[in-house]
Amino acid sequence: MPELVFFSGTMDCGKSTLALQIEHNRSTRGLQGMIFTRDDRAGEGKLSSRLGLVTDAVEAAEGFDFYAYLVAHLSKGGRCDYVIADEAQFLAPEQVDQLARVVDDLDLDVFAFGITTDFRSRLFPGSQRLVELADRVEVLQVEALCWCGARATHNARTVGGAMVVEGAQVVVGDVNRSADEIGYEVLCRRHHQRRMTSAAVHAGALSPDVLPVASD
Numbered sequence: 001m002p003e004l005v006f007f008s009g010t011m012d013c014g015k016s017t018l019a020l021q022i023e024h025n026r027s028t029r030g031l032q033g034m035i036f037t038r039d040d041r042a043g044e045g046k047l048s049s050r051l052g053l054v055t056d057a058v059e060a061a062e063g064f065d066f067y068a069y070l071v072a073h074l075s076k077g078g079r080c081d082y083v084i085a086d087e088a089q090f091l092a093p094e095q096v097d098q099l100a101r102v103v104d105d106l107d108l109d110v111f112a113f114g115i116t117t118d119f120r121s122r123l124f125p126g127s128q129r130l131v132e133l134a135d136r137v138e139v140l141q142v143e144a145l146c147w148c149g150a151r152a153t154h155n156a157r158t159v160g161g162a163m164v165v166e167g168a169q170v171v172v173g174d175v176n177r178s179a180d181e182i183g184y185e186v187l188c189r190r191h192h193q194r195r196m197t198s199a200a201v202h203a204g205a206l207s208p209d210v211l212p213v214a215s216d
Contacts, residue, residue: 005138008116008138010115016040016048035055036059039087039090040086066083067098068098084113088127112134118155119184158185165195
């Protein structure tokens, strides 16, 4: 039976790489898929990974209708054996409903990839809807690591290396931006709660008063 599968994880845990691997595995077996993405780091209409792999995709912008697009494609004689939707956290809940309808009405597997929570540790609406509707939710097994070495579970937005907790939910950035830009960093829950980024820790280590205790 076709399924709607949501692959989730933090930033930097290999979601887009897995999406490209699924596309490769199926295409080499003669299957034809349709790839969608939203606000990819490589630009409009691209699906890319941090390993340098990139492929063309359909940009699923605000208001895009997955179901109508695929019905039109199939009605014109086009072929589609499966669907890949990357950066799915940016989708509106109604777009996730459309993906579920693609599975149920068009009998196509849909593989959606996205991060679950934003920089404030709140669910993205698209991710929330995917958790509600997906046949399976798979947490990626490639663990991203916090600067302390613990498993990273939260995404932090940074400006000048300092963590920020206010602002628009969607601001396109990357974990590899320079320190003076808006960027992102993955942290464990403890250091996300304490707003301790790698840059903040490094700056603190330069202070002569490293330990928060008085000397004897």
